[in-house]
Amino acid sequence: MRIGELAEATGATVRALRYYEEQGLLRPERTASGQRIYTPDAVDQVLWIRSLLGNGFSSKAIAQLRRCASADEVTPEQRAVVRAEHARIEAAYRAAAATKDRFASVLAFIGDGPD
Amino acid sequence: MRIGELAEATGATVRALRYYEEQGLLRPERTASGQRIYTPDAVDQVLWIRSLLGNGFSSKAIAQLRRCASADEVTPEQRAVVRAEHARIEAAYRAAAATKDRFASVLAFIGDGPD
DNA sequence: CTAAGACCTCACGCCGGCGTCAGAGGCAAA
DNA sequence: TTTGCCTCTGACGCCGGCGTGAGGTCTTAG
Known part of the structure; x- marks a missing residue:
């Protein structure tokens, strides 16, 4: 597919x-x-x-991950990158979950009123 | 507490x-x-x-939420803000969950090797 | 063949979330 | 009172993730 089609298919510009x-x-x-x-x-x-960018990953980190995925062998360095980023995403996930719950309670409080 | 202490307590500068x-x-x-x-x-x-900033919220949106929380009455406008941001956080949460799972499988694949 | 639209490569611009000075003033201990 | 650290207010700088032209090429419908 061409770039314009991919853009439309993904929502990216x-x-x-x-x-x-x-x-x-x-x-x-x-x-x-x-x-x-x-x-x-x-x-x-x-x-x-x-989704990675939206979760606070830098493009450089994502490029690292990509290289890691396409390599035949995983170097210790890459392993370290994956682990570090895994910690990041774990933290991001917990934060998102907490934020979501907090919002849910706010919505329960105000959400049933008129618009 | 003073600003330096708060900084140390929170990890912010x-x-x-x-x-x-x-x-x-x-x-x-x-x-x-x-x-x-x-x-x-x-x-x-x-x-x-x-945690909100880390989940892609802008400082302006957070300020809106803060104002909403401290108001005696919730205006329809604020209600709309909360709902919109709730949608954002729902999306962020799902993205984080998916990302986390994907990482988990990657780790399962490479994670038991030597460092 | 031609005209419209999608595509190409620079290359500068923008904005949010701070970092990082500079210069001046608090504050607790000796 | 002096020393040393903390804090204050500007104000400029930086960097990532694109937006936005400018100026030229490709493709395809008619």
Whole structure:
């Protein structure tokens, strides 16, 4: 698929997709004339990238993870990266859960009134 | 407590605490000479603020929520704010959960090797 | 063949959440 | 009172994640 289609399929902008490639998060093929061609998997990849970014991951960390996933062998360094980021996401998850619960109680308090 | 103590208690920097006040997220008392004095509750408030910021909330949205919490009456506008932010946090929570699970499987795959 | 639209590569701009000075003033101990 | 640390108020700087042109090329419908 072409970049505009991927953008529409994922909700990302064309600019963002090019930025992701620039950061090494995406590696589309190119046509002879230089136009980007994405495989269907790219949709999931982009959604994944955006969810990581939304959870406070930096693009550099995501690039590390990507390299880790595509390597045949996992180096100790990569292992460390994964573990560190795992700790991050655990914290983010707990924070999100707490925040969600807190909101739920606020909603229970005010939510049944008129709009 | 003074700002340095609050900083140490919360893990935020002094600069960040002043920034939060600037944004209307915190309202410490002042001594006659102008030094900030925080009540013990401020610790929880700061942790709460940081968790919201970490979940992608803007400081303006948090200020709105704060105003909402301290008002005697909840206006429809505030109600809308809370609902919108609730949707945000729901999404963030689901994303975090998915990310966490994905990491868990990665760790299961590589995590039992040597460091 | 042509015209519209999607795409390309620079490259500068923006904004939020602080970091980081500079310079001046509190405050507790000796 | 002096020493040393904490705090104060500006005010500029930085960096990531894009937005937004400018100026040119590709593709495809008619």
